[in-house]
Amino acid sequence: MTTDLLFHHIDELLTGGDQGVLYDASVAFAGGRVRWVGPSASAPVARQIVDCHGLVGLPGLVDCHTHALFAGSRAEEFQRRLAGASYTEILEAGGGILSTVKATRAADLERLRSLLHRRLEAMLAVGVTSVEVKTGYGLNPATEQRMLEAMISTGSPVEVLPTFLGAHAVPAEYRGRREDYVEQVIRQQLPRCAPLARFVDVYCDRGAFTLDEARAILEAGVAHGLIPRIHAEQVAHTGAAAMAAGLGATSADHLEQLDDAGVAAMARHGTVAVLLPGAMLYLKDPPPPVAALRAAGVPMAVSTDFNPGSSPVRDLWTCATLACLRMGLRVDEALLGITRNAGRALGRDDLGWIGPGSSADLVLLAPPPGEPAELAVLVQYLGGHRAHHLVKAGRWLIRDGVRQDALAAGAGGGE
């Protein structure tokens, strides 16, 4: 077998698949796909060889829960909260999510596209190759649709998986008329947005949408061909995680207040638990029941929840570390949380692992200066890691630390 491109002698490689973690490993690409992965000693012949001594490797990272498309700034609100203002006080003064809604409604398609593109570039720099992005700052049919149009036309090499989240908050013009707003989400927003999205999501919690409203919106989304997911059990226990699991949700996210019945329902339906340590840190929430999720065999993913209010954190590596420090994950769980299990949360069996049949996404990183090239070091240190080499769908995005214009990996030879 002759391959196009061989990443040779990777000190430690997380495959995310059956081969687990390999030492002195190699990955071979051919025709823009992963053709082979295994120990360097038995690597196939390749037209081009990249020596990876001193580097660690992982599948391209997957950030499976973000609100990365928004306009405006919430820095002033951050300072007010530090000074003691409550979330409710800020919301009643027109702040919080609704201030982001105001700014996002005022942004045209070109502006939204450019904002998201720049944020995706920052995420790509640390090794992220697939990002889920939610709507929910439009809260009317035209802006929700415009957000999705921006997501699917960024021109970024980072793969964007779009989620419709019209039920993120009740907009100011529907204040006191939540039922009418739910009706608008189902009858007007969904038909326009469903063709552009992959998932339907609802913020179901005390102070947000009720369990019955969430069920109605998710069922309507499923009828439009969308995959359900849910913001569940963050502020109060509502039963939303079990409800969504029963509807076939690929994930339930947040889960700080999840009970044993919710854990059992998620285990039964194979629903992924998406843990969001950034929001937990900023909102001073208690940790989710990680020990119970682990004991029940619920797959756990870790994501940034990147948003301008409760989690202004776009570095997935930082979240992997926080998930260990603040939630009790092990290092191996955190690593699978930002790769394989994040792909599962998105219902994508080809993302977050490396092997024949996976997407050809690979990141190689150097450890912090003076440290050994071990995966655990990248979780031990809090953030600040940059991709040394990055390949997405078989194309070079970063090579020797330099951003590339999507050249085919192994270009110059092969198919």
Ligand SMILES: [Zn+2]
């Ligand atoms: Zn969220």
